[in-house]
Amino acid sequence: MRAFAGRGLVVVTAAVLVPLFGCGASVTPASAPSPAIVPVVASTNVYGDVVRQIGGDRVRVVSVITDPAQDPHSYEADTRTRLELSRAEVVVENGGGYDGFVGDLLRSANNSSAEVVNAVEVSGMYRPGEEEFNEHVWYDMPTMSRLADRIAAALATASPDGSDAFRKNAADFKEKLRAVEDAEARIREDHAGAAVAVTEPVPLYMIEACGLRNVTPPDFSEAVEEGDEVSPRVLRETLDLLADRKAETLVYNEQTSSPQTERVQQAARDNGIPVVPVTETLPPGKDYIAWMTDNVDALGRALEK
Numbered sequence: 289m290r291a292f293a294g295r296g297l298v299v300v301t302a303a304v305l306v307p308l309f310g311c312g313a314s315v316t317p318a319s320a321p322s323p324a325i326v327p328v329v330a331s332t333n334v335y336g337d338v339v340r341q342i343g344g345d346r347v348r349v350v351s352v353i354t355d356p357a358q359d360p361h362s363y364e365a366d367t368r369t370r371l372e373l374s375r376a377e378v379v380v381e382n383g384g385g386y387d388g389f390v391g392d393l394l395r396s397a398n399n400s401s402a403e404v405v406n407a408v409e410v411s412g413m414y415r416p417g418e419e420e421f422n423e424h425v426w427y428d429m430p431t432m433s434r435l436a437d438r439i440a441a442a443l444a445t446a447s448p449d450g451s452d453a454f455r456k457n458a459a460d461f462k463e464k465l466r467a468v469e470d471a472e473a474r475i476r477e478d479h480a481g482a483a484v485a486v487t488e489p490v491p492l493y494m495i496e497a498c499g500l501r502n503v504t505p506p507d508f509s510e511a512v513e514e515g516d517e518v519s520p521r522v523l524r525e526t527l528d529l530l531a532d533r534k535a536e537t538l539v540y541n542e543q544t545s546s547p548q549t550e551r552v553q554q555a556a557r558d559n560g561i562p563v564v565p566v567t568e569t570l571p572p573g574k575d576y577i578a579w580m581t582d583n584v585d586a587l588g589r590a591l592e593k
């Protein structure tokens with residue numbers, strides 16, 4: 289009786305152990321748990337791409353502004369954005385008034401635990417109260433370099449297991465940024481002081497890094513940025529600049545165009561001044577580094593003409 293029961297126990301135990309072992313081995317091996325995926329929201333696909341470069345397969349990134357036909361300065365957030373922001377563990381915003389909807393939605397969604405990375409703050413360039421601050425800091429390579437480290441740190445807070453990988457990816461990203469800075473330095477060597485015009489401030493940090501001089505009437509580029517009508521006097525001044533060939537190149541923001549910027553572009557073409565198109569957000573099919581490399585190369589080629 290006792291021997292029989294004993295044999296029965298052995299059989300039962302084996303029957304229970306086998307499926308447990310099989311299940312454990314194939315789905316969740318205790319020695320290597322699959323890493324938690326960090327939910328991230330980036331206000332534009334520029335920052336979304338940088339997060340993806342640094343987070344790799346340990347992040348799930350939602351970029352809010354991605355449409356190349358949309359002017360990000362006049363973006364209005366929808367309910368899906370609100371939902372994504374309520375769940376995000378890491379949020380990357382530009383700041384400086386560019387994407388104020390991010391902070392507003394985080395507050396209204398009561399998400400106070402997300403790690404928020406603000407690129408304008410990271411840049412260290414903004415002085416409180418500064419009215420004409422150029423918020424397009426993603427055209428500034430030193431800012432993007434610091435931002436890479438800051439994003440790696442925010443992701444590591446959300447997912448400590450990934451901290452080594454995030455740090456390494458950030459270092460790789462910064463190495464690629466240095467190649468863009470080298471290209472800027474080469475332009476500076478050959479063309480320092482060259483006059484260029486812009487339709488909108490988006491490329492100005494890159495223009496400065498290339499040692500070039502922005503000769504656009506500030507009232508023109510500011511009105512375009514704000515989506516305002518340019519006064520006839522300022523428009524005339526800008527058209528004359530090109531007619532008189534006082535700028536070697538026109539850098540044209542395709543994402544903030546209007547009939548007035550198109551007139552300025554036409555004036556550049558009529559006078560044989562090369563036009564370099566740029567955008568606010570990441571063009572489809574490119575990553576941030578490829579995009580910035582193309583921008584600086586296009587600027588260099590235009591100045592050679």
Ligand SMILES: [Zn+2]
Nearest residue numbers: 488490513568
């Ligand atoms: Zn802009």
